[in-house]
Amino acid sequence: MIKKEAITGLILAGGRAQRMGGIDKGLISFQGKPLIDCAITRLKEQVGPIMINANRNITKYSVYGYAVIADETPDFAGPLAGFLAGLKAAQTPYLLTSPCDSPLLPIDLAQMLAVELEKTNAQLVYASTKSANGRHWAQPVFCLMRSDLADSLRTFLSKGDLKIDHWFTELRTSTVVFENEDAFANVNTPEELHALENAAK
Ligand SMILES: Nc1nc2c(ncn2[C@@H]2O[C@H](COP(=O)(O)OP(=O)(O)OP(=O)(O)O)[C@@H](O)[C@H]2O)c(=O)[nH]1
Ligand SMILES: [Mg+2]
Secondary structure: OHHHHEEEEEEEEOOHHHHOOOOHHHOOOOOOOOHHHHHHHHHHOOOOOOEEEEOHHHHHOOOEEEEEEEOOOOOOOHHHHHHHHHHHOOOEEEEEEEEEOOOOOOOOOHHHHHHHHHOOOOOEEEEEOOOOOOOOEEEEEEEEEEHHHHHHHHHHHHOOOOHHHHHOOOOEEEEEEOHHHHHOOOOOHHHHHHHHHHHOO
16 A cells, blocks of 8 residues: 655646636635645545645745745746646655645545555546536546656657657556546636635635
8 A cells, every 4th residue: 555655745836827818826715724734624634744736926935834846947937847846856666746726626636546556556536526517537636656757758848749648648548537626726816716715615
């Protein structure tokens, strides 16, 4: 069994948040607290060390007492750039990624993905949900991976491709379908933020 101490939780807060007007999404208020607080509260019960991946407001993110790591390049190359920063910095055998803008993330995320990773001997396991037509919908920024994938990811990114699902095709992957789709609700716009605040009251 993969112990929680063997997993570093990486909270992805390194995006541009253009649909939110370009402000730093992890720091906007959700139910009276910075949005990232929710992710920290839910993740800290599930993993050993926590790291925050951010490219702005490093001092503000540092107040939580966790390591804050920036992307290698300052060009906002997408979530995979955050994965790479996390893989380089992690000192545990596994890395769990979760975005800063999904405040209701599953409290059994790490455990469910870890069981699947061991069962299938995958290098990376990502979460999925069911869409309305019953198909599976990948939630690829929620994933558990082996920490030895930094070289694979760096080589992939050096070819100029930034798409998460394209990198996944180079790996042994598996997925876990979570029943509760609402746990993956993500806030991209001010409207989504207010709707989720009201729904989660
Ligand atoms: N490290 C890093 N993370 C990113 C980058 N772009 C997006 N992310 C993260 O990936 C996750 C999903 O991205 P989005 O929800 O699209 O967030 P975003 O890119 O900031 O928002 P938009 O600009 O509105 O698309 C979020 O947790 C982002 O913080 C990036 O360039 N670097
Ligand atoms: Mg984006």
